[in-house]
Amino acid sequence: MATEKLAILGGKPVIEKQDEALFHWPIVNDAMREASTAVLNEGVMSGTDRARKFEDGFAKWQGRQYALSFPSGTSAITTAFFTLGVGPGDEVICPSFTYWASCLGAQTLGAKVVFCDCEPETMQMDPAAFEAAITPRTKVVVAVHLSACPCDMDRIMDIANRHHIAVLEDVSHAQGGHYKGKRVGNFGQVAAMSLMSGKSFAIGEGGMLVTDDYEIYRKAIRFGHYDRIPQVFSMEEIKDTKNMPFGAMKNRLNQCAAAVGIEQLKKYDAERAEIEKAMLYYWKQLEGVPGFRIMWPKDEGSDKAGWYASRCHYDPEAFGGLSNVTFAKAVSAETQGGYTPGCYMPLHTSSLFGKQGPFPVTERMNQLIVSDPWFKHCDTAKIDLYAAAVRKVAAQWEALLPLDEGVPPCDGGLGLTDFEKKKRV
Numbered sequence: 001m002a003t004e005k006l007a008i009l010g011g012k013p014v015i016e017k018q019d020e021a022l023f024h025w026p027i028v029n030d031a032m033r034e035a036s037t038a039v040l041n042e043g044v045m046s047g048t049d050r051a052r053k054f055e056d057g058f059a060k061w062q063g064r065q066y067a068l069s070f071p072s073g074t075s076a077i078t079t080a081f082f083t084l085g086v087g088p089g090d091e092v093i094c095p096s097f098t099y100w101a102s103c104l105g106a107q108t109l110g111a112k113v114v115f116c117d118c119e120p121e122t123m124q125m126d127p128a129a130f131e132a133a134i135t136p137r138t139k140v141v142v143a144v145h146l147s148a149c150p151c152d153m154d155r156i157m158d159i160a161n162r163h164h165i166a167v168l169e170d171v172s173h174a175q176g177g178h179y180k181g182k183r184v185g186n187f188g189q190v191a192a193m194s195l196m197s198g199k200s201f202a203i204g205e206g207g208m209l210v211t212d213d214y215e216i217y218r219k220a221i222r223f224g225h226y227d228r229i230p231q232v233f234s235m236e237e238i239k240d241t242k243n244m245p246f247g248a249m250k251n252r253l254n255q256c257a258a259a260v261g262i263e264q265l266k267k268y269d270a271e272r273a274e275i276e277k278a279m280l281y282y283w284k285q286l287e288g289v290p291g292f293r294i295m296w297p298k299d300e301g302s303d304k305a306g307w308y309a310s311r312c313h314y315d316p317e318a319f320g321g322l323s324n325v326t327f328a329k330a331v332s333a334e335t336q337g338g339y340t341p342g343c344y345m346p347l348h349t350s351s352l353f354g355k356q357g358p359f360p361v362t363e364r365m366n367q368l369i370v371s372d373p374w375f376k377h378c379d380t381a382k383i384d385l386y387a388a389a390v391r392k393v394a395a396q397w398e399a400l401l402p403l404d405e406g407v408p409p410c411d412g413g414l415g416l417t418d419f420e421k422k423k424r425v
């Protein structure tokens, strides 16, 4: 059989037109529409009743004692730093390979963010690098479960406990995920996460903090949920400060988003099961393609809940040194988009954090990753075409080498995927 010419070289693409429905996110159902309309009709737009109901349901679903809602993941994480006592003179360790909101809030509170390198196979924080970054000033480590993969919680917890460092989990990419059978977000003293519309657990804009520690929960309220302060502090406790929010924040979740969240809780587990079915089917079709590999946690009982912004391993050596930039461009030409090189701008390259590094694994990571399609439905016939497109390009990589000359290596850019760019423009 004659080989089909690659689309990037003028051949016929495998997919002429993308089916947007395969990727459309979040899925808004009638119950969500009715729930948010009810908030508008009842005129409770600034209350907290919906938020509390959402928090109660979320805490149960997560398996933690307390949940507190926020207008964003950024505000939830910043508050979590406050609850752990982060302030001037302290250091917070965070992987450089993540989104800025995992750590920038610590700097707002006056602490120094100290970065560490990641592991090439998992893209997650390297526990040994975390341990090497510890100083007497280290107060907190941020365990980010990046791109839905859980990080190595056994080693991170062991190191943190030995050095008396608190663990804050950033679960923005992995709501409902597991590490060795235990739900992520249930390891550290506190966990916080984004629930914005691009995330797997999506409610529009929003965030959640979860903990089993009542003192952490109370401090979180004290930071920016000013109207709830008298509900968790006695009059005696607040007689001097009154009910002032210590963080000068107003962190109340919008009630329409809370109403959407209550409904999202009812369907999220089914949605992520469908995503998992679709993604694992896709990767089954790609088995045996050298150099293009699934990113999947190695431990039994660990998973990738929701598969937020799917990424996979790309090995340039398997393609004669061909860059992921040209490879992703060639596959995207076959599928009308969906494949982009790299994913995150290493945070230590921003002068905002002062000079740090080098972190060799992190600095190379963007050349070893392709962000690939994030299927929301298991439509096998359509998914087959994406797998066929990857196979077509992988079989003809030599024809791409001339296009690769002079292509700058991917440095993560602004850290936005195709999907995120489209959503935010």
Ligand SMILES: Cc1ncc(COP(=O)(O)O)c(C=O)c1O
Binding pocket: 072, 073, 074, 075, 077, 098, 099, 101, 102, 144, 170, 172, 173, 193, 194, 195, 196, 206, 207
């Ligand atoms: C890892 C991570 N942490 C935190 C955040 C911040 O969440 P939000 O955008 O809801 O403020 C995001 C993304 O948005 C993220 O990707």
